[in-house]
Amino acid sequence: MFEVLFQYDWMRNALYAGVIIGFISPLVGVYLVVRRLSLIADALSHVTLSGVAAGLLLKKEVLLFQAINPLYVGMLFSLAGSLFVENIRRLYRSYQELAIPILLSGGIGLGVVMISAADGFNVDIAGYLFGNILAVGKDELALIAGIGLVVTLFFFLFYKEMFALSFDEEHAALAGIPRKLVNLFFALIVALVIAASIRVVGILLVSALMTIPVAASLQFTNSFRQTFIWSVIFSQLAVFSGLFAAYYLDWASGGTIVLVSVMILLLVVALKRITRIFRSKPVS
Numbered sequence: 001m002f003e004v005l006f007q008y009d010w011m012r013n014a015l016y017a018g019v020i021i022g023f024i025s026p027l028v029g030v031y032l033v034v035r036r037l038s039l040i041a042d043a044l045s046h047v048t049l050s051g052v053a054a055g056l057l058l059k060k061e062v063l064l065f066q067a068i069n070p071l072y073v074g075m076l077f078s079l080a081g082s083l084f085v086e087n088i089r090r091l092y093r094s095y096q097e098l099a100i101p102i103l104l105s106g107g108i109g110l111g112v113v114m115i116s117a118a119d120g121f122n123v124d125i126a127g128y129l130f131g132n133i134l135a136v137g138k139d140e141l142a143l144i145a146g147i148g149l150v151v152t153l154f155f156f157l158f159y160k161e162m163f164a165l166s167f168d169e170e171h172a173a174l175a176g177i178p179r180k181l182v183n184l185f186f187a188l189i190v191a192l193v194i195a196a197s198i199r200v201v202g203i204l205l206v207s208a209l210m211t212i213p214v215a216a217s218l219q220f221t222n223s224f225r226q227t228f229i230w231s232v233i234f235s236q237l238a239v240f241s242g243l244f245a246a247y248y249l250d251w252a253s254g255g256t257i258v259l260v261s262v263m264i265l266l267l268v269v270a271l272k273r274i275t276r277i278f279r280s281k282p283v284s
Contacts, residue, residue, distance in 0.1 A: 010134060014243055014253075017136045020148040021200045021209070022239040026231035027155055028193045029210030031186065033218070034166045039100045041207035044081050044194050046107030049203045051077025052128045053114030069139065070128070075195035081107065082187035090180075131202030131254030133239075134246055140199055147196040154189050158182055163224065200239070201254040209235060212261040216268045234264050 032038050054077070055070025081103055088099035115125060127135060136144070155162065161182050164172035173179040197206045217230035242257030 009138075010136075011247070013136045013138065013141045014133045017141055017144050017200060018133055018239040018243050019236065020144050021197050022236040023232055024148050024151040024193050025197055025209045026213045026235045027151065027228065028190055029214045030224075030227055030231055031162055031166055032190070033211055033214045037100075038207065038211045039104070040085060040190065041194060041210050043085070043100050043103040043107060044078050044191055045198075045203045045206045046104055046111055047081035048074040048078040048107075048191075048195055048198060049128065050107055050110040050114050051075065052198075052203070053111055053117075053125065056125065057114060057117050071140065071143070071195065071198065074128070074198065075192070078191035078195045079188055082191040083184075086180075086184050086187050089183075127202075128198055129203050130252055131198065131200055131205065131257075133200045133243060133253040133257075136199050144196045144199075147192045151189055151193060154185060158185070162186065201257050205254050205258045208258045208261060209238070212258070212265055213238065216261075216265040219265075219268045219272050234261065238264065 029038075029041075032041060051074035052070045055068065055073030058073065059068065059070060085099045085103055088102060092098050161172070161177050164175065164177055165179060165182060169179060193210070194206050197209060201209050213231045213234035214227065216234050217227045221227045221230055238257050238260040241260040242251075242253050242255075245251045245256045246253035
């Protein structure tokens with residue numbers, strides 16, 4: 001069965017893309033959750049939607065842009081949004097969470113304007129909104145693989161700095177860690193991961209793949225490293241389940257991936273409560 005399934009190039013592309021996204025999304029998600037910045041992924045995803053809509057509009061109106069993937073334009077918007085977030089966080093040092101509603105509102109507003117200018121919702125926009133892992137082409141796979149390499153290298157090189165900044169940013173700055181530079185790099189990494197994940201789960205669901213596997217792993221892990229490992233395991237399980245369901249059951253891949261992630265979280269919570277009940281019972 002599996003041999004027949006993976007004889008198709010488009011299915012192999014989907015598998016490779018899913019493995020990469022299932023690895024890098026929880027890596028970023030762990031730091032977002034620990035730093036209480038989970039909603040930034042939502043805000044940047046809406047900015048990315050504006051970029052995708054702008055790319056579709058340029059593709060329609062300007063002959064020069066007809067060969068350009070709208071996802072590239074979305075990535076540029078996402079990177080610009082991440083720079084905006086860092087500037088807002090510096091401007092409002094005591095109210096850093098203000099960056100989220102400002103960026104979210106601006107992203108939605110700009111996205112609506114761009115979509116209306118591009119003649120409203122169509123099949124192309126729907127694919128970016130809800131994701132379609134089975135439609136990943138070779139060019140998009142190469143982009144996802146490149147982003148995966150950049151993200152992996154970043155966390156390999158800056159693991160200690162990110163760990164210190166995540167738990168005590170002020171102490172890390174006093175210890176000599178270049179806080180502004182590392183935070184800027186991290187914001188750009190988040191933007192890249194969001195842009196890469198759009199084809200897998202879609203703009204509306206991209207933050208779920210970053211945060212839900214992390215939430216499940218935090219229920220029972222005792223260390224930062226364990227949280228990383230189990231978050232990646234849960235993420236990969238959700239991606240593979242969504243991929244196979246999308247193929248065999250003709251379901252929406254992005255929605256299925258997120259639903260499996262939620263089911264994993266609920267199962268982990270239930271098992272934890274059952275274990276606690278049995279441990280609390282007195283031994284006769």
